[in-house]
Amino acid sequence: MSNVIAIANQKGGVGKTTTAVNLGASLAVAERKTLLVDMDPQSNASSGLGIRLDSGDKHIYHALVGECGIREIVRKSELDFLDVVPAGRDLAGAEAELYMMNAHDRVRVLKKILEQVRQSYKYIFIDCPPSLGLLTLNALVASDSVLVPVQCEYLSLEGLSSLVSTVEKVKESLNPSLFFEGILLTMVDLRTNLAREVEYEVRSNSRIPVYNTTVPRNVRLSEAPSHGKPIVLYDVTSTGSRSYLQLAKEFLAQKGEAA
Secondary structure (H helix, E strand, O other), X not given: OOEEEEEOOOOOOOOHHHHHHHHHHHHHHOOOOEEEEEOOOOOHHHHXXXXXXXXXXXXXXXHHOOOOOHHXXXXXXXXXXEEXXXXXXXXXXXXXXXXXXXXXXXXOHHHHHHOOOHHHOOEEEEEOOOOOOHHHHHHHHHOXXXXXXXXXXXXXXXXXXXXXXXXXXXXXXXXOOOEEEEEEEEEEOOOOHHHHHHHHHHHHHOOOOEXXXXXXXXXXXHHHXXXXXXXXXXXXXXXXXXXXXXXXXXXXXXXXXXX
């Protein structure tokens, strides 16, 4: 049975999709069978792994509304151990269709879908949209844990508190076993006082575990998505690649696995 991990933060631009793509790819390099589920209508995780949908191609939207099973839409990436469930622009319309279901069912659609493939993967990552709507709620109900990328800026801390509150509410009524995997500090530039202050604030005051690994600002990391490649394939020697490989090592160590 796989571990299902939602990568979530209601604030956009914090490195959420970058983390979903590159942590997934780094675990695939470590030969852990991994699935990345793109639940963001912007579909940046899909394009960041070179997945291009043609008109009429089915994706996660069609699975959510019952038009196909998840196995029909799984795509292979360039990495042998990494598969992708892509998203398309019309995923934005899924929330309206989910609201037409009864309250009990509308938040459990993704959970039921993923049960079809949980036996096939060691890790399943869900790239959530930058909001706390029904798509993210489905991801939280379907997941075992939540990984939170936080940019080293004070405004990001406000988004973190909102997410913590939402996760606590989900635990109370919908998914009692949900827990925080950890906080990942992203876009870190320790040459600035601000970054050092935010890192100190998070590590000192957060009740959530904080990864020792941090992800720096890195040009090569920013370039990789435009080439449809994770950073380990685009430039394995870059600081961005080394950071995500180190994160994968730390992630596996927390699971009691050797990298």
